[in-house]
Amino acid sequence: MDKDLIFEMENLSFHYGRTRAVDNLALTLSSGCFWGLLGPNGCGKSTLLDLMARCKTPQAGLIKYRGKEMRHYGGKELAKEIALVPQDFYVNFPFTVEEILLMGRHPYIPRFASPSSDDLQIVDQVMEVLKIAKFRHNYITELSGGEKQRVIFARALAQDTPVVLLDEATSNMDIRHTLDILDIVAGDVETGGKTVIAALHNLNLAATYCDKLVFMKSGRVVSRGDRDQVLTEETLYEVFGIESRVYFDEYVGSRQVAFRRRRP
């Protein structure tokens, strides 16, 4: 078994009623990479991330994390390994930003204990890095959509895990904050050895940041591998059913995708 493999999935299936979100899927992911998960709406990206975070239990098949079956991990043990940033981030109650970030430390704080100085320090650092320290005492309910999403992202960073799963985590942010966040996680991958697996809709951002890509369609993997090998016009046609032009962009320093109007 390869030591660098972080996730191994075999014959993995999950269905909602009759709808098969993940259908007999096989996939292995290596650690220390920025993986981009691409595919049309409803192709099972979110469900796959949920299975990797063990928010859902597969109805069939096998999923291993670091060589050990997922279900053999304890709840807190896994929470110190894998953090998930969800797409929906609706918080109904007026918690302060600091309180939300401290929830990220939940697996580290014993039930009736107060947060340790380490916990508070990590929360401070994350707030600094994400430039949300000025909101520290604000209620999350009074922030804008993009600000909320940054706080929810910060919550996951405060969890301080080797693996971060992003489910469209930048969907409500403007381009500057999106780049900020992707820079941060890409930096963590390169210098901190983290593994990031991000479901993204924006193909060009995925091409810019991810070194590895997985294309999904109808709950199955269409292709996976190095960006420069799998990001092709043929794959995009197969997965999304669209015409495009894939080219190397000097300014970006990676492949990019261009589209054009289909009706005059």
Add this chain to the structure above:
Amino acid sequence: MWIRKEKRAAPQTGRARLILLGAILVLGIITATGMGYMRISAGDVIRIIFSGLSGNHGLIAGINKVFPYVVWDVRLPRVLTAAVVGAGLSLAGVVFQGILLNPLADPYTLGISAGAAFGASIALLLDIGSLGIYSVPLFAFAGAVATLFAVMALSASGGTISSNNLILSGIIVAAILSAGISFIKYVADEQVSIIIFWLMGSFGSKTWVDVFITFSFVFIGFIICIFFARDLNVMSLGDRSASSLGINPNRTRLTLLVTASMITAVCVSVSGIIGFVGLIIPHLMRFMVGSDSRRLVPASALAGAILLLSADTVTRAVLPTEIPIGVLTALIGGPFFCYIFKKRQTAVQSG
């Protein structure tokens, strides 16, 4: 909006406010016990309470011979039952709101109270004596839990439960249950007066047995809520985040919902349906001590006790005739519900 400008309650101020609430509750109990047809001074009330607790009759020497009876056997059980029921309903409110992520949820709006009342009415109708004094609470609990699951099943669509669906389902189920209760009243011959009297909701003629039963169940519920307080916080991030933080959302939700239903059931079985306490108190307390359940749960329990104790004292000792307590709380709580509902709508539109 005025609430947004309010400064956040720091943990220290939160703790100070809890102590303050506790002090108000103790003062409230003493004052309320002194109020009524016969006015009894606070000093005498304290002496009678201590004498009752310690069995030292020397403490009450020189006090009017009737006072110890009035305080210990008549007023104190009523006052304490009101306080415990207020605490219980508020606790249930905090849990229902936190777990269902819905600030409009409370035992009353979800139909849980009606379910408990329906169960209790059946017990009263059939005059089930085999379970002794526990028959009404047990039937109330069964009714509450069955209603909870019926409401959740009715409002669930595709694995998620939307706030509005939940309230709508609660109203539908509560309407069916009220019809059921009316039917029980119709078929009950001799028991009808007992059922009607009990349904109106009152703390009159409560005994120490009522106090002990209610207190033990509410206290157990309180301990469970405190135990899961931090999990309850994390649950407000949504199931996916909670689950990735090492919490089993389904198990936590089930445990806490059953606990809240148990609290509701015991409260309803001792005092009838008293609405809106569980809605108002958690809201006010969120702005007083913050949203952190570790402070919100005890603060709500204390404040709920103070509110219902005050409301009961008003109908008992201040108003010329005693009006049912459920009517009083609905008159205060109904408009408050409208206010929150309206505020949420405007928040959704602007956000």
